[in-house]
Amino acid sequence: MEVNAVYEQWLARATEYRAELEDMTDSEKTEAFYKDLEFGTAGLRGIIGAGTDRLNLYTIGKVTKGLADYLLAHKKKGIKVAVSYDSRHGSTEFARHAAAVLAAYGIKSYITAELKPTPYLSFMVRHLGCDAGIMITASHNPAKFNGYKVYGADGCQVTDKAAAEIFSYIGKVDTFAVKSVDFDKAVKAGDIVMTDVTREYLDCVYERSVGKARKVSVVYTPLNGTGCDIVPQMFAERGFTDVTIVPEQARPDGDFPTAPYPNPEKAEALGLAVALAKKTDADIVIGTDPDADRLGAAVKTADGYRLITGNEMGVLLIDYIFSHAVALPKAPVVVKTIVTTDLAARVAESYGAEVREVLTGFKYIGEVIKKLEEKGEGERFVFGYEESYGYLSGKYVRDKDAVVASMLVAEMTADYLAEGKTLADVLDGIYAKFGKYYHRTVSFTFEGVEGAAKMREVLAGLRSNPVSSLDGIKVIDTIDYSTQTKYDLPKSNVLSYKAKDGSKLIVRPSGTEPLIKVYITAATGGDARIDAILSEVKKYLA
Numbered sequence: 001m002e003v004n005a006v007y008e009q010w011l012a013r014a015t016e017y018r019a020e021l022e023d024m025t026d027s028e029k030t031e032a033f034y035k036d037l038e039f040g041t042a043g044l045r046g047i048i049g050a051g052t053d054r055l056n057l058y059t060i061g062k063v064t065k066g067l068a069d070y071l072l073a074h075k076k077k078g079i080k081v082a083v084s085y086d087s088r089h090g091s092t093e094f095a096r097h098a099a100a101v102l103a104a105y106g107i108k109s110y111i112t113a114e115l116k117p118t119p120y121l122s123f124m125v126r127h128l129g130c131d132a133g134i135m136i137t138a139s140h141n142p143a144k145f146n147g148y149k150v151y152g153a154d155g156c157q158v159t160d161k162a163a164a165e166i167f168s169y170i171g172k173v174d175t176f177a178v179k180s181v182d183f184d185k186a187v188k189a190g191d192i193v194m195t196d197v198t199r200e201y202l203d204c205v206y207e208r209s210v211g212k213a214r215k216v217s218v219v220y221t222p223l224n225g226t227g228c229d230i231v232p233q234m235f236a237e238r239g240f241t242d243v244t245i246v247p248e249q250a251r252p253d254g255d256f257p258t259a260p261y262p263n264p265e266k267a268e269a270l271g272l273a274v275a276l277a278k279k280t281d282a283d284i285v286i287g288t289d290p291d292a293d294r295l296g297a298a299v300k301t302a303d304g305y306r307l308i309t310g311n312e313m314g315v316l317l318i319d320y321i322f323s324h325a326v327a328l329p330k331a332p333v334v335v336k337t338i339v340t341t342d343l344a345a346r347v348a349e350s351y352g353a354e355v356r357e358v359l360t361g362f363k364y365i366g367e368v369i370k371k372l373e374e375k376g377e378g379e380r381f382v383f384g385y386e387e388s389y390g391y392l393s394g395k396y397v398r399d400k401d402a403v404v405a406s407m408l409v410a411e412m413t414a415d416y417l418a419e420g421k422t423l424a425d426v427l428d429g430i431y432a433k434f435g436k437y438y439h440r441t442v443s444f445t446f447e448g449v450e451g452a453a454k455m456r457e458v459l460a461g462l463r464s465n466p467v468s469s470l471d472g473i474k475v476i477d478t479i480d481y482s483t484q485t486k487y488d489l490p491k492s493n494v495l496s497y498k499a500k501d502g503s504k505l506i507v508r509p510s511g512t513e514p515l516i517k518v519y520i521t522a523a524t525g526g527d528a529r530i531d532a533i534l535s536e537v538k539k540y541l542a
Contacts (some may be wrong), residue, residue, distance in 0.1 A: 003033045006052060014058055017050035018389055024050075034449050037169045042157060042361070042511050045138050045147035046079035048090055052175075055146045060094045064101040064134070064149060064473035066153050066170030070162075071107065071131055073169075082124035082387035083111040085136035086291045087225045087252035088146045091115065095136045098148075100447040103191040104179040110195040111422025113306045115252060117226045117292030119392075122155040125199045126397070137291040140263035141513065155398035160490055194381050202234060204396035205404045212326050213418040214239040218284055218410055219277040221246040223262040223269060224253040225290030228517040231406050240410050244280055246273050258291070264289050264296025265389050265441075266305055274298050274305050284413045284423070285296060288402040294389040295402040299423040311341040311439050313409070316387035316427055318344060320364040320412045321383055321393065328382065333372065335365045335384035336455050338481075339441075339506050340498065343384070346434045350436055353382065359437050359481065359492050360508065362390055387441065387519070438522040440530045443515045451514050458516060458541055462507060467540075470499040471525070471532040485533075499523075505533060518539065 007029050010209045011021050024032065032051025037044050037059050044063055047059045061438075071079050081102055085095035092115075099109040110128055112120075118135050133151030141147075150158050150166065158166065186192040218235065220243055222228040230252055235243045244521030247274060248258045256262045259269045264287045273285045278302065285298040287307065297313060298305040308316070318334060334348040337413035345355040358364035370380050378395055385391045393408060416426055446455045446478035468475055481494040494508040504522030509516050518537055522529035 003030055006033045010052075011462055014050060014056075016057060020050045021537065039066075039170055040163060040511050043147060043149040045141070045145060045441045045513065047144050048146050055090070055094070055148070057094070057097055058175050060097055060148060061101050061180065062173045062175045063170050064098045065105070065173045065178045067134070067150060067166055068102055068105040069131065069169040070103070070109055070166045075131060075317050077106070079388040080128065080130040081107055081109045082121060082128060082130045082133040082151075083109050083136075084116045084118075084121040084124065084134075085112070086118075086138075086474055087115050087228075087262065087291065088138060089134075089143065089254040089336050090146055091136045091254070094146065094148070095134070096359075097180065098134050098136070099192045100180040100183045100186060101178060103181045103186040110193045113194045114385060115226045117230060117401075117403060118149070119293055119397045119399050119403060120197075120201055120230070122151060122399040123204065124195065125151050125153065126155040126198055127197055127200055128195070134333055135291070135399050139287040139291050140261070140265070140294060142261055143254055154212075154366065154370055156370070157361070157363040159363065159367070169534065198230065198233075201396075202230070202237065204394070205234065205401075205407060206238065207396075208393040208404050208408070209238070209411065210321055210408060211415045213411070213414035214241075216240065216284060216410060216417055217242040217244075217280065217282045217413035218286060218413075219244050219246065220278060220406070221249045221270070221273040221284040221285075221287045222292070223259055223264070223287055223290055224249050224251065224256050225288065225292060226252075227288035227292040227402065227406075228252055231288060231292065231403055234403055234407055235410065238407060238410075240414075244276065244282065246276055247387070248272055255343040262290050264294055265310065270296055270298055271306070271457070277305060283417060284409065286406050287408055288406065289389075293400045293404045295391065295409065299413070301422060301424045308423065308427070309439065310385075310387045310389035311437075312427055313341070313389070314387070314391060315339065315344050315347055315350075315430060316423055317385070317391060317393075317405075317408055318348050318383055319426070319430060320408070320415075322348070322353065324412075324415060329379045331380055332366070332382045333380045334382055335368045337361070337364070337386040338494070339508075340385065340387040341439060341521070342502075343430070343434055343437050350434075359489055359494070360386065361511065362386065362392070362400045363398070364490075365392065369395045369398060395452075413475060413516060422495070436516055438526050438530055440520045440527075441532070441535060442518045442520070443510070444518070445515055447514045455509055455514070455516055459493065459495070459507070459509065462540055467497045467505060467536075470497065470503050470505055471529055471536065473499040473501050473503065503529065503533070505537065507537075
């Protein structure tokens with residue numbers, strides 16, 4: 001892409017962004033215009049601002065026109081699209097613009113009147129019989145980011161094949177020739193429908209209830225995001241009366257002033273909630289990320305508040321559901337991703353469940369549910385999760401859902417307290433029975449033009465010079481998921497190494513951020529072993 005030529009075109013035509021464009025330095029121009037914002041299986045995600053590699057009204061319009069062309073190629077009329085958005089800067093405007101573009105091309109949209117969680121959007125698609133869904137969110141990213149997730153008619157994020165086809169249509173769109181209509185006029189005409197399915201969604205969440213006890217004190221934080229109203233409503237309707245919400249994080253705020261990286265995977269994101277829990281002597285801290293699809297937690301112990309990792313919470317929930325649910329299906333199925341702890345499989349299998357393993361990304365868990373349904377076996381799906389704090393019980397949505405997870409964690413905590421145990425006690429009991437796996441996920445950032453090139457170089461280097469041992473223990477199984485044929489999984493840019501003692505190293509680039517993610521499991525040696533393996537990995541990333 002010829003940066004200066006494209007920049008001059010934007011300067012002449014993108015009048016809404018002229019002041020920002022005029023203030024750009026040469027390096028800022030390069031970063032904003034060196035490529036188009038990439039559309040992948042997670043849709044778009046990028047820094048908010050002017051430019052082809054930024055999220056703005058023009059890139060939103062272009063991708064929406066491409067999506068519209070894709071939908072019209074498959075269905076000539078009667079197309080419906082669900083639209084929702086989170087608390088980030090620009091989210092409301094971007095969602096309304098997407099709906100207005102769809103209306104201009106004869107596609108009816110159903111848009112939420114206020115911000116709602118990502119799983120709510122997945123539910124809307126299915127409940128309203130839509131052909132697609134659009135969620136404006138950058139999930140747990142810092143405030144400068146926003147994003148555009150695309151969902152298929154099944155409520156899953158679009159598959160690799162569909163994403164590639166949508167991308168081909170986007171590439172044909174002239175950024176400055178995209179039509180739109182007046183939003184308010186389209187609402188009056190019925191081409192855009194303001195929609196609320198909260199009652200129907202929560203009723204489906206409640207069907208996944210397991211617990212009986214309600215005596216538990218909870219500190220909850222929505223991290224200034226979409227959980228702000230719907231999660232407290234859930235707590236109240238389910239009989240949890242001792243719930244304190246972190247006041248600084250209680251209402252939507254796209255700046256995330258008290259948690260600059262609003263990711264419940266990070267201990268600092270729950271810092272205010274844990275501090276409040278210490279003051280109120282709460283039993284459990286629950287936090288949901290800005291689009292309320294991920295959940296983080298900390299449990300009170302005799303030694304203070306213990307953070308529960310995503311791997312650990314998934315194991316706890318599997319064990320809890322299978323040990324406390326009144327009724328379970330025959331031949332139950334649990335699904336986990338390849339980077340999620342093997343302990344989950346051991347616990348699930350101890351209850352007679354079948355465990356299926358998929359690539360990273362909740363859409364792959366959704367695909368398992370879909371395939372079960374196609375065989376008339378949808379009820380077999382009990383639980384799915386990934387180590388990055390995403391959980392789903394039931395099949396009413398096809399994405400991770402922190403609303404149902406919040407309900408189950410509160411129930412689980414209350415039930416175990418009634419039995420004289422904390423979640424920490426239960427987790428330690430699981431470790432005593434099955435053995436303890438140590439895990440760590442580390443992200444390495446590669447921003448901008450040089451960063452993108454470096455990421456490609458790192459992965460190419462790992463393929464040409466494979467890891468042969470993990471802290472001195474021989475690697476006995478190497479899998480390149482971009483070429484492997486042994487497993488019935490899509491091709492993916494992921495490398496996996498398993499040592500003789502069961503320790504693992506998995507390396508993959510993020511699909512939504514300029515990151516290489518490294519997942520380390522130590523089957524022996526604990527944290528010291530992880531430190532040693534990580535030190536070796538860093539040599540490949542230098």
